[in-house]
Each structure stands twice: as structure tokens, then as C-alpha cells.
Amino acid sequence: MFLSARKLAVSAFALGFLATPVLAQDAGTIQRAATIRDQAMASNIALDYVTQLTTRFGARPAGSKAEQDASAWAADYMRAQGFQNVRIEEFPLVGWERGEESASIVGARPQRLVVAALGHSPGTNGPIEAEVVRFDSLEALNAAPAGSLAGKIAFIDAGQMVRMQDGAGYGPLTRIRGAGPGAAAAKGGVAFIMRSVGSDEHRMPHTGTTRYIDGVVPLPGFALAAPDADTLSRLIAMGETVRLRLSSTAHTYETVSQNVIGDIVGRSRPNEIIVLGSHMDSWDLGTGAIDDGAGGAITLAAAKAIAESGRRPARTIRVVLYGSEEVAQPTDTGNGGGAYLRGIGDAVENHIIAGESDFGADRVYALALPPGAQGSDFARAAGQVLYPIGVLASQQPELHGGADVGPLAEAGVPVFGLSQDGTRYFDLHHTADDTLNKIDPEQISQNVAAWAGLVWLIADSDVDFRAMRSAAAAAADGAH
Structure with a gap:
């Protein structure tokens, strides 16, 4: 699956990566990082964690008993792996x-459709039966005349998501999911449906989540499986007047979610914190293996590999399993990421850097560092450790770093990214197919190795990403 380390090392030398001089005082740290990387590649902690998590608890919807029980178990798992200061940080949540949900075409030629209610969408309070009006974009729906959807169902089919390694095709479509119900309600609609945001063609x-407006989600919303969205669009293109019957018993309730936090305490500068983030909650259709049990497994296993290396790093490595990343709320509190930021208060100034693993379990292919670090001695050292x-x-x-560490980034904490191959991620994302057997053991091990090698370099150094960012900003201002 991957080129051998020897071949990669030879290629790296040819490209000049390994020809870059390494400062003498950094050579030992780089060598130790490479050793930790290789040991992490052989570790089974990540696969053990995600196997137990998904098997014992299954799906972990935000605020559910399953999420709460899984968090308590994860805290015990961290303690058993030698993490210190393990604690659970609760915060209120609307769950x-x-x-139950259903959808069907009604009339002379009825057909059953496969749908999933959008997260935090209200129920239908009995079946809704109405004519469908199709739009090819959110902009087209927003441009519809006022009142033109009175008593009707708005349907947006913006086409299949573009499959890309970095997942860039997701953003243009997921905004439809968030804003669509509100846009349909503004035109008088009684419900909203859309083509599922995914790169697959499965009937799944x-x-x-959808978005709250003034404290409520205004309409029942549903995602149609791709083949059923095609059927609906074809019927309308044929000139058919299509009527749907939609039903959902979805509802909200008051609950709590929680962050699970554990530290590998630093040897000499324990108050300098490096955050490794992922999220504990998942959607209810699958078992949340790739989204995001894998992320917790990767970050936890990477920190464990560093702890087992025979020498604790100078700085503290903190693993945070954030709660309720997946869902919108009536007020924007930042969910688990916001709760963590509020909990640390002024200690945010001691946070050196944060990174998030929330894009599945397929191989890491690129490293992005904070502004100002590009081309630095640290970047060159990281290249030597990660290129092989x-x-x-x-x-x-x-x-930005991702939804969970985003609040830290907004508060001024530098963030890094280890980009994963997302080519197949959106085939599985938020579906019943997000299950353990989709994780490739070799690829998740490569993730652990990349995180362990990189984080060691940061944790056992005095690299100052805030200063690099400030210097880069000053240089840019001087250039103008």
C-alpha cells in the first residue's frame, strides 16, 4: 500500500529533504521522533480502542446515554493506559x-423512498402530504417568490458531491443541509428534502445536523438517498406532478454532554500544553467508527506511544475527546470545543498548539503547520521524520484546525493539520455504513505514527509557533 521506508528515504534525499543540515542540538530529538514513529506504527492501541468503543457502545448520539457511558469508559481506558489528570467535563446540551421516519411518493403509482431525518429537525406531528417543488441550488430556493411554496415541500437536488482527496466537495453541499429548512420555511414550505451530502451512489x-433560526429548526427536514433523489428529479423532469408523504417522530430533549480529558504530563515544562483533539459523539445510523472513533484512537495511541518511549517530553500532551461535535444548538456555545475553552480560562495562553483528527482512518499524506512555520528549522525536522x-x-x-479545536484557534492558539486521504470518506460519512470494518489497520497505524513523530518533535522542543506567526505577520506588514 505504501512505498517502503527505504525507497522513500532515498527519494527524500534526492529531493533534498534529508540533505538539509540539522542543528546539532536537534539531532537527538529527531532521531528519537523517528524511533517513536516506528514503534507507533507497530502499536495496536488505536485498533483496540476503536474496536472496544464501537463494539461496546455502538452509535453515540450527542447527549445520549451511549455517549455518556462511552465517555466514562474512555476515561477509565485512559487511566489504564497511564494518562494522568483524567477527568470528565460536563456541559448542558439539547439532545x-x-x-421513526418514512417517505413515499403517493398517487396512482406509489413508491417508497429511503430517507433520513436531518439532525435536530422537528417531527412532522403526523404525516405531511404535499406537492414537491424542485430546485437545483440553495440560491434558487432563496430566489423563489415569497409565498410560492405555501403548502408545498421544497426539494433541492444540487447533484452528486464531487469526490476529492481533501474533501473539498463537501462544503458547497453541506451548507444546503444547514440552511435549507429555514429557506424553505421563509417561502411558505411545510417540509424540506434534499439529496444526501455524500460521494456514493448507494441507497443509503x-x-x-441542520441549523437553528431564532432558537428553533423551522421545518422537518430529510436527506434522500442518492438513487431516490435521482428518481424524484427524473419524475419532475418528465413533467409529473409529484406528491410525497413524509413522517417523522423526531424530537429534542434536555441533557448533558461531556469532554474527556487526559494528560501525559511534561517533564520540565508541564504547564505548556499541546492539545490532540477528536470527538466522542457520532450519528445514530452507523457506529461512528470513522467519524470519529478513529480520531480518538489515533490521538490517544500517539500520546501513549510517546509516553512509552522511555522519556517523557518536556511539554504536556493533552488528549481531549470532545462531546457533541456533530450537532447544532439553539445558541452557539461551541459545544465541546467551546466548553473546553471556557473551562481553561486564562490558561489558554499556555496552550502551545492544537491539532484535530476528524477525517476517518485512511492514510495521512500532508502536514500543514501554523503561519510562519513554513520553511523553518522545525518544518525541515518534521519533514525528515514524516517523509519516510x-x-x-x-x-x-x-x-482553523477543525470544529473541536476551532474555538482554541479563534482564541489565538496555533493549530496544525495532518491531512488524511478523504477519497472514500464521504461514501461512509453519516451513514449506516460507518462501521468498524471500514478501518484499514495498516492505514490507521500510519496515522498513529505520523501523529506520534510530529507531536514528539513539538513536545520535546522549545519551538514557539506564536512567535513564528507574529514574525511572519510583521514581515508581511513590512513588505506593504
Whole structure:
């Protein structure tokens, strides 16, 4: 699956990566990082964690008993692996339960359709039966005349998601899921349906959260499996007047979610914190193996590999399993990421850097560092450690980090990204097919190795990404 380390090393030398001089004081750290990388590649902790998590608890909807029980178990798992200061940080949440749902074309030639209610969508309070009006974009729905959807169901079919390694095809379509119900309600609609946001053609819908407007989700919303979206679009193109019957018993409830936090305490600078993030919750259709049991497995196993290396790093490595990443809320509190930021208060200034693993379990192919770090001695050292396992340096800085560490980034904490191959991620994402057997053991091990090698370099050094960012900003201002 991967080029051998020897072949990659030879290629790296030819490209000049290994020809770059290494500062003498860094040579030992780089060698230790390479050793930790190789030991992490052989570790089975990641696969053990995600196997137990998905098998014992299955799906872990935000705020559910399954999420709460899984978090308590994960805290015990961390303690058993030698993590210190393990704690659970609770915060209030509006939870959501799917209940029962159905959809069908009604009339002279009825057909059953395969749908999934959108997360936090209200139930239908009995069946809704109405004519469908099709749009090919959110913009087209927004441009519809006021009142034109009175008593009707809005349907957006913006076409199949573009399959890309970096997942860039997701953003243009997921905004439809978030804003669609509100847009349909504004035009008088009684419900909203859309083509599932996914890159597959399976008859398996993709769920996902929708958006609150003034404290409520205004309409019942549903995602149609791709083949059924095709059927509906074809019927309308044929000139048929299509009527649907939709039913959902979805509802919300008051609950709590939680972050699970554990540390590998630093040897000499324990108050300097490196956060490795992922999220514990998942959607209810599958078992949350790739989204995001794998991320917790990768970050936990990487920290464990560093702890087992025979020498604790200078700085503290903190693994955070965030709660309720998947869902919108009536007020924007940042969910688990926001709760963590509020909990640390002024200690945010001691956070050196944060990174998030939330894009499945397929191989890491690129490293993005904070602004100002590109071309630095640290970047060159990271290249030497990561290139032999197929990870290339990106010249684009990492700015946001992901939903969970995003609040830290907004508070000024530098973030890094280890980009995973997302070519097949959106075939599985938010579907019943997100299960353990989709994880390739070799590829998840490569993830652990990349995280362990990189994080060791940061944790046992005095690299200051905030200063690099400030220097880069000053240089840019001077250039103008």
C-alpha cells in the first residue's frame, strides 16, 4: 500500500529533504521522533480502542446515554493506559432522537423512498402530504417568490458531491443541509428534502445536523438517498406532478454532554500544553467508527506511544475527546470545543498548539503547520521524520484546525493539520455504513505514527509557533 521506508528515504534525499543540515542540538530529538514513529506504527492501541468503543457502545448520539457511558469508559481506558489528570467535563446540551421516519411518493403509482431525518429537525406531528417543488441550488430556493411554496415541500437536488482527496466537495453541499429548512420555511414550505451530502451512489441516506433560526429548526427536514433523489428529479423532469408523504417522530430533549480529558504530563515544562483533539459523539445510523472513533484512537495511541518511549517530553500532551461535535444548538456555545475553552480560562495562553483528527482512518499524506512555520528549522525536522511514511509538507498554513479545536484557534492558539486521504470518506460519512470494518489497520497505524513523530518533535522542543506567526505577520506588514 505504501512505498517502503527505504525507497522513500532515498527519494527524500534526492529531493533534498534529508540533505538539509540539522542543528546539532536537534539531532537527538529527531532521531528519537523517528524511533517513536516506528514503534507507533507497530502499536495496536488505536485498533483496540476503536474496536472496544464501537463494539461496546455502538452509535453515540450527542447527549445520549451511549455517549455518556462511552465517555466514562474512555476515561477509565485512559487511566489504564497511564494518562494522568483524567477527568470528565460536563456541559448542558439539547439532545435529539430520530424516532421513526418514512417517505413515499403517493398517487396512482406509489413508491417508497429511503430517507433520513436531518439532525435536530422537528417531527412532522403526523404525516405531511404535499406537492414537491424542485430546485437545483440553495440560491434558487432563496430566489423563489415569497409565498410560492405555501403548502408545498421544497426539494433541492444540487447533484452528486464531487469526490476529492481533501474533501473539498463537501462544503458547497453541506451548507444546503444547514440552511435549507429555514429557506424553505421563509417561502411558505411545510417540509424540506434534499439529496444526501455524500460521494456514493448507494441507497443509503447521509444524515447531518441542520441549523437553528431564532432558537428553533423551522421545518422537518430529510436527506434522500442518492438513487431516490435521482428518481424524484427524473419524475419532475418528465413533467409529473409529484406528491410525497413524509413522517417523522423526531424530537429534542434536555441533557448533558461531556469532554474527556487526559494528560501525559511534561517533564520540565508541564504547564505548556499541546492539545490532540477528536470527538466522542457520532450519528445514530452507523457506529461512528470513522467519524470519529478513529480520531480518538489515533490521538490517544500517539500520546501513549510517546509516553512509552522511555522519556517523557518536556511539554504536556493533552488528549481531549470532545462531546457533541456533530450537532447544532439553539445558541452557539461551541459545544465541546467551546466548553473546553471556557473551562481553561486564562490558561489558554499556555496552550502551545492544537491539532484535530476528524477525517476517518485512511492514510495521512500532508502536514500543514501554523503561519510562519513554513520553511523553518522545525518544518525541515518534521519533514525528515514524516517523509519516510509518505507525509509531505504543505506550504499552505493551517488556520482553523477543525470544529473541536476551532474555538482554541479563534482564541489565538496555533493549530496544525495532518491531512488524511478523504477519497472514500464521504461514501461512509453519516451513514449506516460507518462501521468498524471500514478501518484499514495498516492505514490507521500510519496515522498513529505520523501523529506520534510530529507531536514528539513539538513536545520535546522549545519551538514557539506564536512567535513564528507574529514574525511572519510583521514581515508581511513590512513588505506593504
